[in-house]
Amino acid sequence: MANSNLKNARNAKNDEFYTQYHDIEKEIGAYLELNPNAFRGKTVLMPCDDPEWSNFTKFFAQNFERYGIKKLISTSFAPESKSLKSNYQPTLFETTAPQFDKTKTIVNGKIFTLTHDKSADGKIDVNDLEWTYLKGDGDFKSEEIKKLRDEADIIITNPPFSLFREFLAWMVQAEKQFVVIGSKNAITYKEIFSLIKSNKMWVGTTSFSKDMLFISPEEIDPSEKPDSATRTVEGIVYLRSPSVWYTNLDHGRRHQPLKLMTISDNLKFNKKLKGKTFYDKYDNYDAIEVPFTDAIPSDFNGVMGVPISFLDKYSPEQFEILGMASSAGYNNEVVGIPFLGDKDARPLINGKNTYARVFIKNRERK
Structure with missing residues (x-):
C-alpha cells in the first residue's frame, strides 16, 4: 500500500x-x-x-x-x-x-x-x-x-x-x-x-x-x-x-551498537560521501547534517541531525536522542532546543530545507 x-x-x-x-x-x-x-x-x-x-x-x-x-x-x-x-x-x-x-x-x-x-x-x-x-x-x-x-x-x-x-x-x-x-x-x-x-x-x-x-x-x-x-x-x-x-x-x-568510523575515515572510505560535502552545520540549529546513518562519525561529540530511518539502528547505550525537526511544525516542543531561526521546522543548510531529522549525540565512552 x-x-x-x-x-x-x-x-x-x-x-x-x-x-x-x-x-x-x-x-x-x-x-x-x-x-x-x-x-x-x-x-x-x-x-x-x-x-x-x-x-x-x-x-x-x-x-x-x-x-x-x-x-x-x-x-x-x-x-x-x-x-x-x-x-x-x-x-x-x-x-x-x-x-x-x-x-x-x-x-x-x-x-x-x-x-x-x-x-x-x-x-x-x-x-x-x-x-x-x-x-x-x-x-x-x-x-x-x-x-x-x-x-x-x-x-x-x-x-x-x-x-x-x-x-x-x-x-x-x-x-x-x-x-x-x-x-x-x-x-x-x-x-x-x-x-x-x-x-x-x-x-x-x-x-x-x-x-x-x-x-x-x-x-x-x-x-x-x-x-x-x-x-x-x-x-x-x-x-x-x-x-x-x-x-x-x-x-x-536495539542493544547492538553501530560500527562507526571517524569523520576523516568516513570522508576517505565511505562511498556515499565520495566527491560530496558533508557534515555541514545547519543555519538555524547548532548541529551538523549527517544524511546517512552509516556516516555517523564516532569522534564528533556535538549534536547531529540524522534521518528518521536511524531509529531502526538506534541503541540507547550508544546514542542519546535529543529531539526531532520536521515539517510537522512542532519545533521547540519536540526538538527540545530552540531553533536559531523561524523559517521552517526543519533544519536549513544555506537557506534550503533538509529532510526531517532526528537529533542525536554519541554517548560518552567509559
Whole structure:
C-alpha cells in the first residue's frame, strides 16, 4: 500500500489490511531470542482484529503452548460499523456454529478466546479457540474492550492506520506492553516521538529500508488505481505500505551498537560521501547534517541531525536522542532546543530545507 493507498484508507475508513504470517513470525521471534519467556504466563489481547481471517490469531494460537501463554483473546469489529453491511456475508465457520445469530453477525463484534484443550486431542492450538458475540460492536474505545485491555498483559495487533495515535494512547494510558504496526511517518507525530525520545517505545526489528506487504481483503483493479503499489500472487492481492513495528518489548537488536568510523575515515572510505560535502552545520540549529546513518562519525561529540530511518539502528547505550525537526511544525516542543531561526521546522543548510531529522549525540565512552 503506497502513501496514496494509506490516504484512501483513512478517507474511506477502510483499514482492513491483513498482516502476513511470516512477518509476524519474524518479528515475534526477535523478542523471544532475547527473552524466551516473554509471553509465558501472559494474557495476550489482539483487538482491532478479525479472528476468522487474522494471521495474528492463527500464529499465537498455534504457538500457545510453545510460548507458555496463559490466555489468548482476539476481538473483531462489527461489519455494520465498518460500513460493510451491504456486501457482508458471514463465513461458513460462523453460520454452522450453534451460537450463530443472523442479526448479531452484522451489528456485534466477535470475541475469540483460547485457554485450554477444548478438543481433547492432547494439545492447545487453533482448533481449541472458542468464540461468541460481543455485547457491542467491538470498538476498542468501548468499555467492553477496555475491560479486556485491562485484563491483558500484552497487546499485539495491526490497528487501523486512521486511528493509530488514538490507539497508541489507549494502550499507553493503561501502561500495557505492546507490539503493533504503524506507518513510518507516525514517528514525526508529537505524541509518538515523545515516547521514543523518552525510551518508553521504540521500533521493532523490521528494517526501514523495506516496506511491508499486507494482504488486501478485496480485489483491486490496478487500472483503476495506477498509482497504487499492488501485487497479485495466485489470486491474492498484496499492498505495499511504508510501515514498521512499534513496541515497548525489548529485543536484542536495539542493544547492538553501530560500527562507526571517524569523520576523516568516513570522508576517505565511505562511498556515499565520495566527491560530496558533508557534515555541514545547519543555519538555524547548532548541529551538523549527517544524511546517512552509516556516516555517523564516532569522534564528533556535538549534536547531529540524522534521518528518521536511524531509529531502526538506534541503541540507547550508544546514542542519546535529543529531539526531532520536521515539517510537522512542532519545533521547540519536540526538538527540545530552540531553533536559531523561524523559517521552517526543519533544519536549513544555506537557506534550503533538509529532510526531517532526528537529533542525536554519541554517548560518552567509559
